[in-house]
Amino acid sequence: xxxxATCGKELEEGSRFCGECGAAAPARAEExxxxxxxxxxxxxxxxxxxxxxxxxxxxxxxxxxxLALYSGLPEGCEPKLRDGRLQMSLGEHQLEVNPLRLxxxxxxxxxxxxxxxxxxxxxxxxxxKAGLEVRMRLL
Amino acid sequence: MIAAGQVQLQVSAADINxxxxxxxxxxxxxxxxxFQIEQPLPVGGTATCLALAYQQGxxxxxxxxxxxxxxxxxxxxxxAMAKTFWGALSTRLQQAVDESLVRRGLPREAxxxxxxxxxxxxxxxxxxxxxxxxNLWLAKRxxxxxxxxxxxSVAFTAENMRAGLRAHRLEPR
Numbered sequence: 001x002x003x004x005a006t007c008g009k010e011l012e013e014g015s016r017f018c019g020e021c022g023a024a025a026p027a028r029a030e031e032x033x034x035x036x037x038x039x040x041x042x043x044x045x046x047x048x049x050x051x052x053x054x055x056x057x058x059x060x061x062x063x064x065x066x067l068a069l070y071s072g073l074p075e076g077c078e079p080k081l082r083d084g085r086l087q088m089s090l091g092e093h094q095l096e097v098n099p100l101r102l103x104x105x106x107x108x109x110x111x112x113x114x115x116x117x118x119x120x121x122x123x124x125x126x127x128x129k130a131g132l133e134v135r136m137r138l139l
Numbered sequence: 140m141i142a143a144g145q146v147q148l149q150v151s152a153a154d155i156n157x158x159x160x161x162x163x164x165x166x167x168x169x170x171x172x173x174f175q176i177e178q179p180l181p182v183g184g185t186a187t188c189l190a191l192a193y194q195q196g197x198x199x200x201x202x203x204x205x206x207x208x209x210x211x212x213x214x215x216x217x218x219a220m221a222k223t224f225w226g227a228l229s230t231r232l233q234q235a236v237d238e239s240l241v242r243r244g245l246p247r248e249a250x251x252x253x254x255x256x257x258x259x260x261x262x263x264x265x266x267x268x269x270x271x272x273x274n275l276w277l278a279k280r281x282x283x284x285x286x287x288x289x290x291x292s293v294a295f296t297a298e299n300m301r302a303g304l305r306a307h308r309l310e311p312r
Binding site: 055056057059060061063065066137 | 142146151157
């Protein structure tokens with residue numbers, strides 16, 4: 001609560017003039033600006049650190065080629081990757097899966113003649129606009 | 140043949156070592172972008188060397204500079220260590236490679252071992268892996284697998300190995 005600089009009377013909150021003597025009330029201190037809404041803030045975010053682990057990346061064309069060759073569905077019905085979504089047409093039915101992600105790590109058991117049995121942890125499978133990414137580790 | 144997309148394969152240093160350590164009597168370890176190879180010598184003792192892998196055109200080169208060879212228990216043979224080392228290592232590698240190539244139907248020209256002057260000017264051994272022959276072999280396999288993968292690039296960094304492959308389909312779809 002501020003007081004009038006001329007007569008000393010207590011001023012009402014927000015008043016611009018003294019109710020006693022009519023003198024102009026002192027200018028209010030600049031209120032701190034409210035922070036901008038989240039979407040307007042331009043806080044730069046650091047890019048994620050590069051991933052150096054084991055991974056396979058298939059570009060979109062590769063994903064669609066493999067789907068066309070190995071889905072077993074007639075031409076025109078095979079699933080296709082478009083804009084990060086897996087889409088399929090079956091007659092009048094249009095299907096779309098989005099997103100396609102592994103919810104938890106999966107274990108792959110892999111046996112080769114030269115290396116014997118290998119256990120692989122599949123840590124990430126993600127379908128996105130550019131294609132498919134699979135991250136894994138040999139155990 | 141119809142273009143069918145690209146694949147990027149990246150194998151971490153840890154996973155490279157998991158695979159290398161499964162090779163019987165291997166003695167090979169990957170660290171900081173280089174391979175460390177341990178080789179028992181016929182005269183007794185053991186020598187270790189560094190091997191640097193890089194792509195050179197249609198070949199993958201693994202260079203073993205002789206000035207990086209170190210040995211233990213060699214005594215009076217230390218002076219001739221480099222030649223002895225390369226002789227022992229190349230013999231072991233050639234036997235393993237020949238057996239592996241023949242078993243998989245690859246030609247012997249796919250992997251060659253020579254003693255030469257390396258690109259930094261020092262003397263050393265050079266293992267040359269022909270990507271051309273590997274890609275021919277991959278193309279033959281595609282007759283039953285519908286997709287041909289061709290190795291386009293191979294690079295080793297401190298953290299991993301990266302390979303770029305391009306795919307082609309044999310039939311229109």
